[in-house]
Amino acid sequence: MTHKQQYSLHTDLAVEAKEMYVEGKEKSKQQIDGIDEQYKQYKGIDVTRTMINAQAAKKIQKEPGCYITIHSEDLNQGDTTEQHHIENVLAKEIEWLIHEHNITEEAVGLIVGLGNLRVTPDALGPKTSEKILVTNHLFTLEDYDVTQGYRPVSTIAPGVMGTTGMETMEIIQGIVKEHEPDFLIAIDALRARAVSRLNETIQLSDTGIHPGSGIGNKRKGLSEDTLGIPVFAIGVPTVVDAVTITNDAIENVLRHLGKAWKDQDRPSQSLAPSGFHFGKSKLSEEDKPERKEQQSLLGIFGTLTHEEKQAFINEVLTPLGANLIVTPKNVDAFMDDMSDILANGLNQALHANITPDNSNAYTK
Amino acid sequence: MTHKQQYSLHTDLAVEAKEMYVEGKEKSKQQIDGIDEQYKQYKGIDVTRTMINAQAAKKIQKEPGCYITIHSEDLNQGDTTEQHHIENVLAKEIEWLIHEHNITEEAVGLIVGLGNLRVTPDALGPKTSEKILVTNHLFTLEDYDVTQGYRPVSTIAPGVMGTTGMETMEIIQGIVKEHEPDFLIAIDALRARAVSRLNETIQLSDTGIHPGSGIGNKRKGLSEDTLGIPVFAIGVPTVVDAVTITNDAIENVLRHLGKAWKDQDRPSQSLAPSGFHFGKSKLSEEDKPERKEQQSLLGIFGTLTHEEKQAFINEVLTPLGANLIVTPKNVDAFMDDMSDILANGLNQALHANITPDNSNAYTK
Amino acid sequence: MTHKQQYSLHTDLAVEAKEMYVEGKEKSKQQIDGIDEQYKQYKGIDVTRTMINAQAAKKIQKEPGCYITIHSEDLNQGDTTEQHHIENVLAKEIEWLIHEHNITEEAVGLIVGLGNLRVTPDALGPKTSEKILVTNHLFTLEDYDVTQGYRPVSTIAPGVMGTTGMETMEIIQGIVKEHEPDFLIAIDALRARAVSRLNETIQLSDTGIHPGSGIGNKRKGLSEDTLGIPVFAIGVPTVVDAVTITNDAIENVLRHLGKAWKDQDRPSQSLAPSGFHFGKSKLSEEDKPERKEQQSLLGIFGTLTHEEKQAFINEVLTPLGANLIVTPKNVDAFMDDMSDILANGLNQALHANITPDNSNAYTK
């Protein structure tokens, strides 16, 4: 069971790619040349801006560029007030990112909703597309007075290859050549590589969308290289596989046991009423026991790194047809909420006239 | 009230355009040079093939080409056996029409579902598109063995300008250039100019789709001229306006009164139990009273031709905002059935392996 | 054509029933003993409260009780600001009506959404039911602290007989006996008897729902007599038949001609640029020409009263199977908006804590 061969676990999230790369490395070596991370927090919403240069990009197997991760446990709680905060943070980050690319206030934007409307966990793109405020056609009508403060915006949900028979890239390529937008924003549902990111993370990037990304079969990429205009991507992890669920659960088992081990002597422990929690309990990487104890607890299996375990479980489950790809039971409500958040965030970011105070009226 | 000025009432159906043109003309003059009509009937399904040459096309304000009208009162009765008959007739006519244009069995077809999925009476195109058997992508996969008897078929439902912000023509143009299909079939919901055609008629043509057609705002046309490949169109009238409903009702009132007038002396009448009908009663153009009697019955209004009345009622209702566009109450069930019929008919016509016996399995 | 026999045209709206009764009567006789009407207007929203006693009820063929009609052309314009005003007016009227019946703030309410979710024009009840804030179950959970300011509310959409196989009355009867609510509010889509009321009117009443009402086949009534608790009804006309459309159009033709006749001498007319309108033009009952002129314009047909024409057109169209029941093309959007308005209005009226400022958050 010396399972050391390289096993490539693709992730769509840059923060995960980086974490996977540094895993097992000493703290002092976790800083990677060419990766610059900035971190902010607004009322329980974590925002990480990660800049990756070409050299570092190769190491962590992601495209070079800027990745912004917005993380909040409130994303999937159905709380409209919290969701409104997230919308506003998202709007600010989109605005900042397109501004960095010198997109003017008059530039024509095309919003592409990738995925399959009839497969709920893959419907984020099409559902968001339906809620986007489209204005482009109004600018071409002579007798229509478009109030200042709006830019021309179009949107399309091209479907997936299994339902159209065409490469999605082919469809988008054709539309871009004919319609000639100045920039493109693609929205897609992703596969999570950590249960904790599922339905809690939005990733925004300026690197486009690349083969193997997403949960469907979108094949050829959408990027500035292929389309000739800046291509931004917004992705939300909405599905996860059995391998990841299992590996994360084992990780938690280890942390739980490690913590119990360490807490044995602490006297304070005995004062707390059993089973008494303030909110959800938390376990962290620090709670994990030492390697030796891991082996005692989990045997040879316990000696593998997180990534090795993932590779190994994958090797067992996949041939059995048991590596199920799943989505949380409340997927319908989450997709409704999430497409509201993305559409509101985009509408605010794209049109000067749309603000946190009136954004809801545009998606209703 | 000498309302004689020309009033253009556009119709998408060639049979209606021709009827409007010959209305009021003597029987002997109802034959138009350059229009050739063939008529067939299969078990209650009427099929009319109308060939219109360039000269005649101008007279009746339609594009020159071939128009096939399939009419059956069973189309909207929800009877699956009858609908299956109609599918088979439709399949035969599509096959014949594309064969006339030398489309081979290997030629790549693109099916375009026009209209708005979220507006039920306009959703015929998108709903049919969802049920089309797509095969094109299978031909490009190396390790996939496509059984002989299928052609490459793709499909797209591009949405409408109000929801995408783009001209539908622009989207289709782009996709055609990139994807390079050999022929295109566009499906669209139409506005009926006679209540009797609503939800009872399918029109098939080889003339493409032209500005002002359809019930939405599709603007620029889809045709061999603009796209460079043969463009067939399948249209079904699913909405009608208040002007047409009113004019048709007045026509029926006139026929009813004319018939009552003529029947007054007939002794047989008294033998039939009052209110006893064998099925729906029927009134025909022949039942209409003479002009003079029409005036007595309906006053000055009665002296107008059918088309003049339509124009006049339109002139009254439209400024009042009262020319409602409506659809039958059972629109949801009709759209489900009709999109099944169109998809089954298309699947049969496009793939040699799909036959009346197995077509249902492909749309389920 | 002396078509004078009695022809019963049922209407669900009390205001229409009264209008039909007084039609053709002299102004001085249009006041009916036992009917008391109060009229208010808020920013383009007309509210009429009509109290009908037992004696008057028989004359106009409606149940005795209180009927409130809220009418606004903005109901179907998709304008969220106007719709919010209508919600607030509706909430106030519901509050007033249930207060008149001594319903306390703690009384348990059951909201019943009648109709068929799968037939869009008949889906108003089920769609509203889905947006109602339900609280009843929270009051029964011991460890759940329901904030003061809410009452127990439940809701059910029982379906229609064609889809359940059961009388709707049977289902509701059973639930009421078991659940024991203190009052019931039923929501239903109605058939309009005037195009001008279609999608522009909400009727609220305390008389329950009676056989023949609604557009489906709900058969036995829901009322205090049958259920033993106060039964309120909210109805919105969402469909209309071809007979009504035709008769209303003929009415408008007569008014148009009458107005043209009268305007012939007016010099001011010539000053207005042709085709120049400030908003929609309006025609009123006063514009109709005298009887003699009506006959000249519309022949013998023109001599019939409005109701007689309706009966006659019905007699012609119905045996032909041509009395189509239709709904406006934008039925999907209207149903979405209307169910929002009704649910917001109900939520506000039923819970002290829900106000115009926060009502949207409850139906999102």
Add this chain to the structure above:
Amino acid sequence: MTHKQQYSLHTDLAVEAKEMYVEGKEKSKQQIDGIDEQYKQYKGIDVTRTMINAQAAKKIQKEPGCYITIHSEDLNQGDTTEQHHIENVLAKEIEWLIHEHNITEEAVGLIVGLGNLRVTPDALGPKTSEKILVTNHLFTLEDYDVTQGYRPVSTIAPGVMGTTGMETMEIIQGIVKEHEPDFLIAIDALRARAVSRLNETIQLSDTGIHPGSGIGNKRKGLSEDTLGIPVFAIGVPTVVDAVTITNDAIENVLRHLGKAWKDQDRPSQSLAPSGFHFGKSKLSEEDKPERKEQQSLLGIFGTLTHEEKQAFINEVLTPLGANLIVTPKNVDAFMDDMSDILANGLNQALHANITPDNSNAYTK
């Protein structure tokens, strides 16, 4: 980590309850007094009839009665031919079961679709209910000639407590008292306790539905005790939790390692090209290594029984809020197919005139 305390893991499937009970017991002791199992197989479809008497029922914590499990990997493969076979097997089993309870061909049946239409993995009941052939109302219409060969059938989808505010039991109780059916069949989505049963198993029983069953909060049971008529239940596991996924994965890891251990000497192994599989590979209980080896492989954790591991993982994940309940990504297609299968099976079983040859026409 001597985690031996009793941990109750409720399962809705009788076969699982029995397996859990005998787990760890010697082969000879796996036979339980009072449980009689019959096993049949039709073309890849496994059918198990399990009769449980009162005494045995207590041991395995299920209601006494008859449970029929239909299991097929083809259930979720979208293959219409296979699904049709399963329908026919299901129909035969339903027929047998209701016949065992002396339900006559004229007896009135009420089909109850439990669950929430708006939560896709919980929508099996409502979706099936929509496809049931309802006939009850036809028997009450005087002028309607119901062809012999049909029984009166009604159906209702009462919703869930979170959307109606009422106990589902209360609603059904009320309807049963008023409508007086002779027997009731309830359809519900279940939570699987083994990944291998998810979307591959249909359980049919004559024991009704009991508190804690199902994935929603249906609370009080539906049974002959509470309703006074025979209550049959059809359940399909459509969701699973992270604990079960993890435990099943660990089980597979152990089996995989055990098999590898045993295969080390087998020469045949080296002949097979690496990674070459004929179909999905299979691992079975027999592949698991001995206890001692399990400890070496998985440490102390490896010494726990399957059920103890499940309890322990649950104890770790639940307080972290990490015991996600999930459903496969293709949940939409599965629910469409599964509700077709259940409705076709029920329609065939309930009406003598509906046969495998014509059943599809009734659900279309």
